[in-house]
Amino acid sequence: MLNKEIIDLLQNFFLFRGVDLERLEMVTGNSQLIALESGDVIFHKNEAYQKGLYMLAEGKVSLAADYEHGEVTLSPGDFIGLSTFLAKSRYTVTAKCVDDSTLIFFPEVCIYKLMSDYEDFKEKLQQLIIDRLNNLSGHKTDSILHSTYKSVGTYMTSPVMKVNCSTTIVDACQVMSNHRIGSLVAVDDRNKIAGILTSKNVIHKFFNNFEESLNRPELERYVNDDPVAVPPEFPLVSTLHEMRKKNQDYAVAVKNDEPIGIISSKDILRILFSDSSIYATSIDEAESVDDLRENFRSLYRTAESLMNSSKMTSEILPIISSMHINIMKKLYDVTAEQFLEKTGKDIRTIKHAIIVMGSAARKEAMLDPDQDNGYVFPDSISEEDRASLNEFAVHFSDNLDYVGYEYCKGGIMVTNEEMANTLSEWKELIGDWIDNPGEKGIRWSSIIFDLTTLVGEDRLVWELRQFILDKISKKPAFLLQMLQSDAGLKIPRSIFGKFIVEKEGEHKGMINLKRAALSFIVDVTRAFSLFKGQQDLNTIERMEHLARAHVLSEETHDNIQNAYEVVTDILLSNQIEMAKEGKQPDKFVDPHKLSLYNQEKLKNALSQISKFLSTGLRYFSGSPF
Structure with a gap:
């Protein structure tokens, strides 16, 4: 046609x-x-x-x-x-x-x-x-x-504060200071939008070369002349997406190229996720293990509501993860009260930390996290206190399983003696993994190296994380070995562009998108982040910082972030549907049941993930890009 x-x-x-x-x-x-x-x-x-x-x-x-x-x-x-x-x-x-x-x-x-x-x-x-x-x-x-329908026009600040392009940067800053605002819209003599000035522009452009800037005070030198400009009918979620693509904090609503309002990314996030605190209220008010079990089982409703409010799955997973963390924290208190009633011992008075690892620590948990946790004890802990905490661990782990957090098949749980160590014992164990890597050490470190505090002594956890960063910086070969273990797995896309699926068993015709796609993104990004000594845990935050440090090119960053969004969106959507049907959510997806649109998106994502793994392997083996 x-x-x-x-x-x-x-x-x-x-x-x-x-x-x-x-x-x-x-x-x-x-x-x-x-x-x-x-x-x-x-x-x-x-x-x-x-x-x-x-x-x-x-x-x-x-x-x-x-x-x-x-x-x-x-x-x-x-x-x-x-x-x-x-x-x-x-x-x-x-x-x-x-x-x-x-x-x-x-x-x-x-x-x-x-x-x-x-x-x-x-x-x-x-x-x-x-x-x-x-x-x-x-x-x-x-x-x-x-x-x-949540449009920009409904929530924007209007009228917008404007200044003419002929204004000097000093006068514009004075306007921002007088009105206590963080942005101004610059317009030309016809009142058409010419750019936007933000406090960030002032810091990074004006003060970057202060003496020269004083000699050249023209406002147009300091404004962003490619702002996010949208009609007032434009939806908030699409506006936020445009702001993220351009890495901007504000969007301007325009009518016939004339600015009529302004809105910030913080305002949009607050509006879209204003109900997220409501979702957590029932967790805070839970009084029993059964109450928390019900909270766990209803998480899919929260996930579905959030997905209907935003297109960015990477912004939803931290909310779901925080709810998992809140359930586990509340369960810790409930179990501690049970343990106190049974033994007369309040384990909360003993110095210790319970750490969570893997997806929960990275703020990337979906609807099916298992028990990836462990203990960190102070070196001065007594044998009696250690024994009490180990006894408590059995009750805590059983309660977690009852609520919905299944026992970790790999044994990464507080009930495993290898996961319950003093700070010095942890350092010795992890140091040995890095110095003498074996199959078990590589497998466990891919989970344990992403850790954060669930409850207890933050100081112990911070010190352990810093030890891992310091040790890895001296042994980058270990990161190569971790990625080489990934290279032994198959990305489920053939050279002819067809999906490679399970050939037999319970999941015949399906793909495990965590093991065969998402894990590669997480592992390669983690390797770069650890090597550069970055403290971030979340994969998206890691990628952004690696791009800012020019470790990842802008093209690689954009391609992998998009691949991450595609895979997590398909996975979380599938898990929500499984939960609604009364099934146990997992990471398996039948690619042929996806629409043609999503099939093509997934194929492209798998292709980009394969390139990303190759990039990581070349980097850590010393080959140039």
Whole structure:
């Protein structure tokens, strides 16, 4: 189908009547034609939003939901993905081609620009969304516009504080100081946006060469002339995504290129995750192991709610992880009270620390973390106190398992004597792993080297972490051996681009995305981070700091961060669905049940992960990039 044919089709559709030809040419120029076969899935219910709208040009598509009689058949000219475009939630239906079909994909920025410039287009589109929801659900859903759609215009600070580009940097800073604000929008003589000045700009640009800056005080030298500028109808989650891509703290709402409001990333995060503290309230109020078990079992509801509020899984996992940590901390107190009642011994009066390791420590836990934990005792601990803590460990571990945190199959638990050591014993054990690495030491260190305090003496944990960093910096060959053990595993994508799945057993036809994809990202990033002596634990934070230190190129950072988002999004979405069906969540996914869109995203992610592992191996073996 030619571009002219697409324009003719759009002009005949009532939604686009009134949109001038030049704008239609621009919209179609940024759009994408997609040819699909009968039976192909455009997107699955609960799949992540694909950043735009589909319009059916030829063929037939069905939308199937869980409602009674909840199926709609679409014909040429109909839009696909309307409600998700509005709410930026997960898809609420499965869209499947009934016949061979041709679709036009419109990037969301094109649609929002039309909504901003053509009020009639905006009103018609919103009515289409309401009609679609009513058809699927069988009842009135007009309130969807108010209950789920969070736009920049609703939450921005307006009017925005502006200064003309002719203003000097000193005068602009005086305005910011007088009004106690952290940003100003710079405009030209026609009141069109020219840039944004932030306190960060002042520090990094003005004070970087103070004497020269005093001689050249023109404001335009210090503003960011490529700010995030969006129409007021633009959704918060998409705005946050744009801010993250450009590494900016503010976005400006514009109408006809004139600034009408401003919003910060902190404001957006507070709005999107304002309910997260509510989710933790029942944990704080829990009084028994059974209460905490119920909290654990309902975590998937929190995860689903958060995923419907944000597109960035990397921002959701720290919240889920903190809830796991809060459950474990509360369980520690409940178990301590039980132990006190049974033995007369309050173990909380004994100096010690319980550490959590792996995904929980990295703030990357999903819905199925196991018991990766251990003890750190002070060197001065008495045998009596040590024995009491070891006895307590059995009760604590049993309670963790009852709540939902399964016993660690690798034995990394407080009940294992090898995981219950004084600070000096830990140093000796880890030092031996690094000096004389064996299969067990390499396997355990990949979990234990990411550790943080659950409860107890932070000082002991800080000292242990610093010891690991100091020791690793002198033995980078150990990091190479850790990555070489990864290289022995297969990334599940063939040279022909096909998925490599389990051939037999319970998970036949599936991929363990943790072992065969996510672990590679975590391990290579950890290796670089440890080698550079960085204190970060979270993989995304590690990647960002490595990019700032120019250890990772900007291209590598962007590719791997995107791969991380793809894999974690697919995994967490799958776990939520398993939990809703009463199944035990795991890390196995059937790639062929993903939509074609997500299959391609996963294949590209696996390709980037393979390159990243190769980069790590070359780096630590001394070869140039």
